[in-house]
Structure formats: C-alpha cells, structure tokens
Amino acid sequence: MATQTTTQVWLSNLDSWTGVAGSGDSTLQWQAGDGTPANGCIESVITGRNSGPDDNYFWKEFAFDTDLSIPSDQKIDSIQLKIYYKTTGYDTVEDVYDGPHEIRTTGDALVATSIAQSADITSETGWTQRTGSDEDVSGQGWLDSDSCRIRLNNQLHLGNSKTATATLRNDYLEIIVTHSDAAANIVQTII
Numbered sequence: 013m014a015t016q017t018t019t020q021v022w023l024s025n026l027d028s029w030t031g032v033a034g035s036g037d038s039t040l041q042w043q044a045g046d047g048t049p050a051n052g053c054i055e056s057v058i059t060g061r062n063s064g065p066d067d068n069y070f071w072k073e074f075a076f077d078t079d080l081s082i083p084s085d086q087k088i089d090s091i092q093l094k095i096y097y098k099t100t101g102y103d104t105v106e107d108v109y110d111g112p113h114e115i116r117t118t119g120d121a122l123v124a125t126s127i128a129q130s131a132d133i134t135s136e137t138g139w140t141q142r143t144g145s146d147e148d149v150s151g152q153g154w155l156d157s158d159s160c161r162i163r164l165n166n167q168l169h170l171g172n173s174k175t176a177t178a179t180l181r182n183d184y185l186e187i188i189v190t191h192s193d194a195a196a197n198i199v200q201t202i203i
C-alpha cells in the first residue's frame with residue numbers, strides 16, 4: 013500500500029475566500045497591494061475606540077481531486093497546513109491573534125486544528141511563516157472525490173483611542189495531504 017504526500021500551494025491571488033466578520037468593527041477583504049511572495053492576500057482590518065475583541069474568519073472549500081491534485085482511488089489519511097501572516101497599521105492595539113487554522117467538513121464541523129492560535133502579536137511584523145501539525149483525518153473516511161473546508165481564524169481587539177486600528181494579513185497557504193491506496197484490501201482470486 014503506497015502512501016504519498018501531495019502539497020498544494022495557494023497563493024490566494026486568484027482564489028475566492030469567504031470572510032465572516034465577528035462584528036461590524038472588522039472588515040475582511042482582499043488586499044491587492046501586499047503579499048508574499050507575490051502581491052495579493054486576504055486581510056482583516058479593525059477600527060474604532062475599544063473595538064472588539066472580534067472573532068473573524070475566512071473559509072474556502074477544496075476538492076481533493078481537482079483543487080488539491082490528489083489522484084484517483086485514494087483515501088485521505090492526514091492534512092498539514094502552513095501559512096504566512098503579517099500585522100501592520102497598529103494604533104492603540106489591545107490584542108491580535110493569528111489562528112487557529114482549522115480543517116473542517118463542508119458542513120463546517122471541526123475535524124482538526126493544524127495551526128493553533130498564536131500568542132498575542134504585540135507589534136507590527138513582516139511576513140512570518142507558521143507550520144502546523146500533521147493531523148490524522150482518517151476518521152472522516154474522505155476519498156479523493158470528497159472535499160474539505162479550510163477555516164482561517166483571527167481575533168482583533170483595540171484600545172481606548174478614536175484613531176485605534178490594526179490589520180492582520182494571511183497569504184501563501186500550503187495544504188499538505190498524505191493519502192494512500194483506497195483499494196488496498198481488494199483480494200483477487202485466480203481459479
């Protein structure tokens with residue numbers, strides 16, 4: 013039974029993510045003017061005195077075969093995520109957290125958390141990569157013909173100033189799928 017690992021990189025540039033803001037204080041949007049290694053990323057921007065804490069997230073569904081290049085007759089064993097984040101535009105920031113970054117079903121049920129919620133990001137940063145754990149998802153019984161949902165969470169919280177604001181960006185998501193032969197237990201009898 014052959015086990016293979018297939019890595020798919022999402023530059024975000026042409027991909028449509030759905031942003032869900034925790035409240036009216038945050039705006040989740042496409043940012044064409046920044047990114048790594050190429051411009052184009054997703055960002056969450058919070059503004060306003062004492063705004064948040066806002067629990068925001070982006071989600072997108074991936075078909076294992078057409079989106080993640082998993083060949084036919086495969087079962088999905090484990091998934092690992094890697095992603096870059098960047099913070100910018102800090103003014104009177106209380107807390108900023110990147111993650112947790114999660115593997116979910118298409119019905120939005122949590123399957124596994126590959127990248128945990130970060131520590132409080134207390135200052136502006138350049139693009140920084142986070143590497144998650146390789147999570148066993150075999151209990152889902154996913155085959156190459158199925159899909160999963162990736163959910164990228166963040167939390168933003170501002171302090172007491174009318175000019176308070178903060179921005180968190182994400183780019184260059186890697187989805188690393190370990191898969192194996194789904195037909196490994198077929199017994200052929202020659203008579």
Ligand SMILES: [Ca+2]
Pocket residue numbers: 023024025046047048049050051052053183184
């Ligand atoms: Ca990009």
